[in-house]
Amino acid sequence: MKSSEAALEWFGGMSIFSGQVLRQSFARPVELTELLKQTFEIGWRSSPLIILSGLAVGGVLSIHTRATLERFGAESMIPTALAFAVVKETGPLVAALLISGRVGAGIGAELGGMRVTEQIDALESLAVDSFKYLVITRVLACVVALPLLTVLMNFSGLAGGFLAETMISGMSFSFYFHAAFSSLGFSDYIPPTLKTMVFGFIIGTVSCHLGYNATGGAEGVGRAATQSVVLSSMFLIIVNVILVKFIFFLYPGAG
Amino acid sequence: MDSTKKLMVGIFVGGCLLLFGVGLFLIGNSNQLFTKSFQVYAEFKKITGIQNGGKVRVAGMDAGTVVRIEVPTHPEGKFRIYFKIIEKLHPLVRQDSEVTIQTDGLLGNKYLQIDAGTSFSAPARENAMIHGKEPFDWGDLMDQISVTVKEVNGILLHVKDQLSATLVQVESAVKSANLLMIDARPHVNSILASAKDISADLHEIIDGVQEGRGTVGALFKDEKLYASVKRSVDQTEVAVNHLRDATASAKKVVAKVEDSEIVPEVQRTVKNLQQITRQVKDAVEKFEAAGGDGGASENLQRTLAGAREAMSDLSDNTEALKHNFFFKGFFRRRGFFDLGALNVTEYRNPRFGKDFKQYRLWFATEDLFRKDAGGAEVLSAQGKAKLDEAMTQVLAFPRNGPLILEGFASDGTVSQQYLAGRRRAVRVQAYIVDQFRLRPAYVGVISLGSDAAFNKTAKDGVGLVSFYK
Numbered sequence: 001m002k003s004s005e006a007a008l009e010w011f012g013g014m015s016i017f018s019g020q021v022l023r024q025s026f027a028r029p030v031e032l033t034e035l036l037k038q039t040f041e042i043g044w045r046s047s048p049l050i051i052l053s054g055l056a057v058g059g060v061l062s063i064h065t066r067a068t069l070e071r072f073g074a075e076s077m078i079p080t081a082l083a084f085a086v087v088k089e090t091g092p093l094v095a096a097l098l099i100s101g102r103v104g105a106g107i108g109a110e111l112g113g114m115r116v117t118e119q120i121d122a123l124e125s126l127a128v129d130s131f132k133y134l135v136i137t138r139v140l141a142c143v144v145a146l147p148l149l150t151v152l153m154n155f156s157g158l159a160g161g162f163l164a165e166t167m168i169s170g171m172s173f174s175f176y177f178h179a180a181f182s183s184l185g186f187s188d189y190i191p192p193t194l195k196t197m198v199f200g201f202i203i204g205t206v207s208c209h210l211g212y213n214a215t216g217g218a219e220g221v222g223r224a225a226t227q228s229v230v231l232s233s234m235f236l237i238i239v240n241v242i243l244v245k246f247i248f249f250l251y252p253g254a255g
Numbered sequence: 256m257d258s259t260k261k262l263m264v265g266i267f268v269g270g271c272l273l274l275f276g277v278g279l280f281l282i283g284n285s286n287q288l289f290t291k292s293f294q295v296y297a298e299f300k301k302i303t304g305i306q307n308g309g310k311v312r313v314a315g316m317d318a319g320t321v322v323r324i325e326v327p328t329h330p331e332g333k334f335r336i337y338f339k340i341i342e343k344l345h346p347l348v349r350q351d352s353e354v355t356i357q358t359d360g361l362l363g364n365k366y367l368q369i370d371a372g373t374s375f376s377a378p379a380r381e382n383a384m385i386h387g388k389e390p391f392d393w394g395d396l397m398d399q400i401s402v403t404v405k406e407v408n409g410i411l412l413h414v415k416d417q418l419s420a421t422l423v424q425v426e427s428a429v430k431s432a433n434l435l436m437i438d439a440r441p442h443v444n445s446i447l448a449s450a451k452d453i454s455a456d457l458h459e460i461i462d463g464v465q466e467g468r469g470t471v472g473a474l475f476k477d478e479k480l481y482a483s484v485k486r487s488v489d490q491t492e493v494a495v496n497h498l499r500d501a502t503a504s505a506k507k508v509v510a511k512v513e514d515s516e517i518v519p520e521v522q523r524t525v526k527n528l529q530q531i532t533r534q535v536k537d538a539v540e541k542f543e544a545a546g547g548d549g550g551a552s553e554n555l556q557r558t559l560a561g562a563r564e565a566m567s568d569l570s571d572n573t574e575a576l577k578h579n580f581f582f583k584g585f586f587r588r589r590g591f592f593d594l595g596a597l598n599v600t601e602y603r604n605p606r607f608g609k610d611f612k613q614y615r616l617w618f619a620t621e622d623l624f625r626k627d628a629g630g631a632e633v634l635s636a637q638g639k640a641k642l643d644e645a646m647t648q649v650l651a652f653p654r655n656g657p658l659i660l661e662g663f664a665s666d667g668t669v670s671q672q673y674l675a676g677r678r679r680a681v682r683v684q685a686y687i688v689d690q691f692r693l694r695p696a697y698v699g700v701i702s703l704g705s706d707a708a709f710n711k712t713a714k715d716g717v718g719l720v721s722f723y724k
Contacts, residue, residue, distance in 0.1 A: 040260045044267045077363075087278075148271030155274050181281035182317070183364070185308045189282055193275065252306075 017209045021201075024136050031137050038141030042103050046149055053098055054091070054153045058160025061085055066168065076179065078165055083180035084188065086157040092192050093240055095153040096199035099146060100232045104207040107138050108228030111211025112221035120212070135212055139204030146200030150193050187251035195243045199236050206232040286320050291342040294322060295379050297354040297387035298333035303365060305336060305356055310366035312357075313344045321367065336387075338367055350383065351376040356390040442559035449566035452595070455696040456573040463585035590722065594657055594699030602659070602701050611656045611722035616645050620679065620715040632679065634686055642683065646691055649721045656722030658698045660684050665705040665714040677702035683717050 065081045111134060114120050123130040158180055165171045207228040214224040283289055286308070302324065311319040318340045325335040340348055349372025357368045369385065379385055574593070578586075586592045590608050601607055623638030634642075649658070662680030664672045680700040688698050705714050 036261060036264050039268070040264045043271075044260075044263045047267060144268075148268060148275075151271045151275045151278070154278070177281065178285070181278070182285040184282045185286065186279070186282055187308070189278055 014209050018205050021139050021205055024132055031133050034137040038137050042141045043145035050149045050153050051156045054156025055160035058157035059164040062161035062164040079176045079179035080183045082161040087154050088188055088192050091154040091157055092150045092196045095150045096236050100203050101229050104203050104228040104232045105225045107207035108211040109225035112214030112224035115214045116217050135208040138208055142200035142204035143197045146196040147193050150196045191247040202235045203232045287341050292339040293381050294339050295383050295385050296335050296337045297385045298335050299387045300333050302334045303356050303390045305365045311338045313347050313369045314371045318344045347371040348379045349376040352385050354385050354387045439559050442563050445563045446566045453573050459696055597699050608722045614721040616719040618717045652723040655724050659720040660700050661718035662702040663716055672704035673702045676704050679717050
């Protein structure tokens with residue numbers, strides 16, 4: 001009973017925190033330098049991980065797809081099937097989970113450390129809006145970086161698929177990419193990419209909330225880092241289901 | 256934050272946005288968004304899963320996309336599918352082109368396939384309708400097959416029933432026909448026998464007439480008789496003249512009679528005759544009506560019986576004709592009237608064939624006959640050869656008299672001897688009549704049993720007696 005009350009209490013605090021983030025995101029002044037810095041940290045520094053992961057995921061998906069379609073003599077459909085799989089679901093979700101693991105833990109640990117070492121209190125004492133300076137910039141950086149990383153993930157996934165396919169069957173680059181995009185519509189491409197802004201918001205908000213409100217010294221910092229990854233990943237997966245249904249509702253042809 | 260980091264962020268954001276733009280371009284390009292196109296539409300009762308953005312192919316080439324689908328407003332209406340086709344393929348899309356909904360591969364998406372039209376038709380105009388061919392649906396086909404199979408099954412059952420009924424009727428008809436034929440066979444045989452007798456008698460009469468025998472023959476052949484008849488005709492002419500004069504006188508007498516009471520009496524008599532005729536006619540009609548209840552079989556039997564009676568009467572008549580004043584001279588000079596009616600007494604009478612010479616031949620039974628599987632005597636090849644040889648001698652004589660086959664048999668009772676002797680004679684008669692085309696009326700059969708009048712030692716065989724002048 002106590003744990004459920006604590007969970008509800010945490011969820012209430014989280015909701016209020018999210019509302020503050022939304023409200024503060026559109027309020028001036030904008031901490032542009034910090035935002036760029038966080039974008040650099042979250043986006044740029046995550047690029048290698050995303051590209052490598054994309055290549056690996058694309059290659060593996062291509063191999064598995066080939067094994068299935070080969071039975072029906074439909075190898076020419078591999079690029080189409082791979083494009084659908086990567087662009088519509090695998091790319092956005094894998095990118096978000098990777099960022100959740102890498103960035104969520106970092107944000108939780110960093111803000112948690114600042115909280116337990118009273119650095120945030122020091123900023124407040126210097127009349128700096130720590131929420132706007134620390135939280136909003138990180139959340140916005142996640143919201144901006146996630147779609148861009150998803151695009152990167154999509155293309156690296158398709159590239160990984162192409163590499164696998166061209167090594168196995170010698171498929172040409174032009175045929176592969178023409179076939180991959182010939183069956184895709186805008187509704188298959190734009191909504192799944194843009195939904196990762198919500199993923200970014202979830203990762204940023206959950207991680208910042210856990211770190212910003214961390215207590216209990218070094219142990220609390222570690223707990224905040226761990227919970228950031230776990231909870232943001234869990235929320236990502238749950239919200240993804242809702243978003244997919246929402247996209248289908250808005251774009252019936254996207255199925 | 257130093258400028259290097261800003262540059263990296265710029266590269267990251269710019270590069271990713273560029274990639275996103277490339278994706279948009281590739282998708283737009285594959286959907287022919289950046290090429291000039293024209294719009295047309297087609298109507299279908301069922302669209303079988305085609306969706307907005309679905310592909311359109313002209314003669315198999317990717318040519319555009321489905322723009323929108325209008326849903327019909329009433330159940331009898333059709334879906335209207337608007338689609339864009341790139342201008343490059345416009346020359347192939349004619350007013351007589353046909354649109355079908357196809358499936359891309361085995362499990363792929365639905366797309367619109369446009370067949371290239373003919374050169375005789377003008378290119379399809381913007382927003383024109385292209386004829387849509389309803390999609391092939393396996394479910395509909397299976398339903399139709401199911402209905403068709405049921406109908407065929409019903410028809411087959413109906414045909415089977417009808418066929419069974421027809422077979423029963425045919426079987427019944429065959430049985431009736433068989434019974435009818437069995438019943439009618441004796442009558443037909445009787446009629447044929449009568450006809451045969453009549454034919455033979457007529458043949459004889461005509462032969463006699465042609466040879467100038469008998470009174471009628473004399474009429475045809477005798478010049479003296481002709482002259483006599485001519486004189487009679489001349490005299491008749493004179494008599495007719497006299498009669499004409501007498502008629503004139505008679506007219507005067509008749510005129511006088513008309514004035515008397517004789518005429519009304521005659522008129523009453525005629526009226527009575529007419530009444531009797533009507534009564535007879537009614538009676539005949541009633542009789543015919545009563546005869547219609549017996550069915551075709553009974554009518555046929557009745558008809559055959561009547562025919563048999565008529566033929567029998569005709570046979571009797573011709574037989575009587577033979578004994579008539581005009582013809583009997585011919586038959587008497589011939590020596591016989593009917594060999595079929597010849598009996599042993601007549602044959603033994605010295606008057607039979609008294610004006611003829613006789614040529615006799617004897618054939619022993621063992622020389623002529625052999626026993627078949629049933630034990631009956633049939634002519635053997637050796638016997639036939641002997642008969643052929645003998646007939647060449649017989650036919651050397653004039654054929655103006657009868658040929659009599661005497662049958663002899665010595666086994667069994669008197670009646671058995673008679674029948675056995677007759678069978679032997681009949682078999683030889685049938686063979687020589689058929690083999691040498693003899694006139695049946697001139698070939699007679701007589702069974703003499705064991706009375707070996709010709710050959711005192713041999714009592715089993717056939718004697719051939721040829722009468723000739």
